[in-house]
Amino acid sequence: MNSSAARVLVVWLPDWPITAARRNLELPVDQPLALIHKGVVFACSSDARASGAQRGLAVREAQLRCPQLLVVAYDPQTDARAFEPVVASLEELVPGVRILRPGLCAIRARGPARFYGGEERAASTIHEAMAKADIAARLGIADSVFGAERAALKTSDSAPVSIVEPGTTRQFLASAPISTLDDSTLVPVLRRLGLHSLGDFAALDQVAVGARFGEAGLRAHARASATDRLSGAEHTPEADFGADVAFEPALDRVDQIAFGVRTASESMIDRLAEGGLVCTALRITVTSESGERRERSWSHPHHFSAADVVDRVRWQLQGSGGATAGPASPVERIELSPARVDASANHESGLWGTSLDERVHHALARLHSVLGHGAVSTPTLGGGRFLSERQVLVAWGDETPPSKRTLPWPGSIPPPAPATVFAEPRPADVRGSLGEPIDVDARGTTNSTPAWLSLDRSPALKISSWAGPWSVTQRWWDSETRRSAHRFQMIDSEGMAWLMILEDHEWAAEARYD
């Protein structure tokens, strides 16, 4: 195999998650920062490291060592998003960039080496160009991707480029400890087998490794023996389908604005259609004259047509106020950006169409425009001990949140389910046969037999049968959502059954079995 064809250049940006978070949050450079993932430090800035914080430390411990540390939750999305412009600037110098992970990308070295006249010249040119864009890059060149990555990791600020001579990558890797493979299932096994360096592992027969460790083992073996090659798709810049409408002067009437975005939304949907795409989720950003930005995501049960986009703009401006409502201050600018696109082939209607469902969607979208967003909804069942928590209404067309229904909910009421569940419990009064108020003591027993029931201050009715109290105490650790209540089922003299609830010594009807 021609070794020069396989040469790989890896560009590594040290502490990328930190840089990305800093850019995203617009933090000053001298602010020590740590990113937290699953309760431990995932990455920390160099000044935080200098005062003793390090990866894998508990948050408290890191804060103790570095008191001025700013702690932020790690977000892989931010990482990836912030890396896009860096890749774009890299692509201006060399084509065919492959992103290995945010902060690390690989390029075939042969092309740049020829173009810039040698690997060393190519690497230093890339480094200088990146430095001009205020990005501190480190570069490694070797025969394999893993080798080049290791070479890049070995560089320092003063010597940012490291080149492993052709044919020597295997020796270069041989002395590295086995833990550099970064595979939490494989590494302990290899250690127990007495393989402590990559050289030991690479010396094993490839077929035997495949038989014993399968696909993952073969991949690791290829990395250790410097035979892993560049694969996967090259990074292709994403086409921008978004549309941007500016109003000069700013407009404050919903129908004017809706009319203004019509052309833009039509051209956006057309451009998507030319690319064989449809938009299934959309982000609309409204900027008002006062500088206020309002962003909202919309999803669609099928996919957006131009008229649907205009509808969503209208709904966003109206809020939940209905047809007559309008924006609080004049709107200067509206940005439409497709948040999720899909191949249109997945959304073709069948030969006979789905006409009824589509008719329903159309009619409901119209109803939405008249009544305001959120007035039309689809119900789903949620989870919870209290009945009103189990009713979840999702605005028509929005995504259904994941249901907690399948979790066990000890303390929920046995079937049959009541046909009327009061969104707001109706105040009630329950008294014993002598007119004494009924209450439940700390041991969970009633002070007397419930005999009279009155709702909303109406005349009291005799209770013919009852059961309870069934005590529910939930989330005692959380002051916001904690509840402690006693529930009763009661039937009044008219034959109506009620689910009553006693909370903080106050009676209320939670539901009616009608």
Add this chain to the structure above:
Amino acid sequence: MESPASVRQALQARISSMQSTRLDEDAFPVLPIMRGVLGRGLRRGVVYSISGSTSLALALVAAASQSGEWCGVLDVPDLGLEAAAGWGIDLDRLVWVADPGDRWMSTVGSMADVLGLVIVRAPTRVTSAEASRLVARLRQTRSTMLVLGEWPQSESQIRVVSSSWTGLGDGHGHLADRHLELEVRQGQGGGAPRRSRLRVPAAAIP
């Protein structure tokens, strides 16, 4: 001597009764346990008024929803979803409008255009003219409206006469089966009310 108004009313009643017999063959299916109440199913394009029980409305809608019909709920914000799902109503094809504000009439009209069955709470005030316009629209779109409460021009009125429960004692047990005694009045104005008994088991799905 009869007044012109009463003559017109009588004629309208006759017209509507003749119109309704024509639609008889075709109806929404009902659950087997509801056949004792409405033997021929829920007729399309008419209004049923149901007093005294929300469960009854859910039970009547369930079979049609299972067979793929879209259903709607208008202005019944307290409807128990678990009970609806328990009867077998497909919540994916249930459209929920909690508060139509002052546009009750237009909302129910546009819901009836596309949804097969709509459960509504009786509006506080509806004029006779509005009611007949809505009934005409229903007849045209062939969807059925179930009104919880009284409605001036309903095809059938189903009223709970008495309701009793088993399973709940004096301080013990829990609600289980329910026995309902219903009074069904078919057709506008005419026909003697028919009594029927219904046993609703605790696990509502039949």
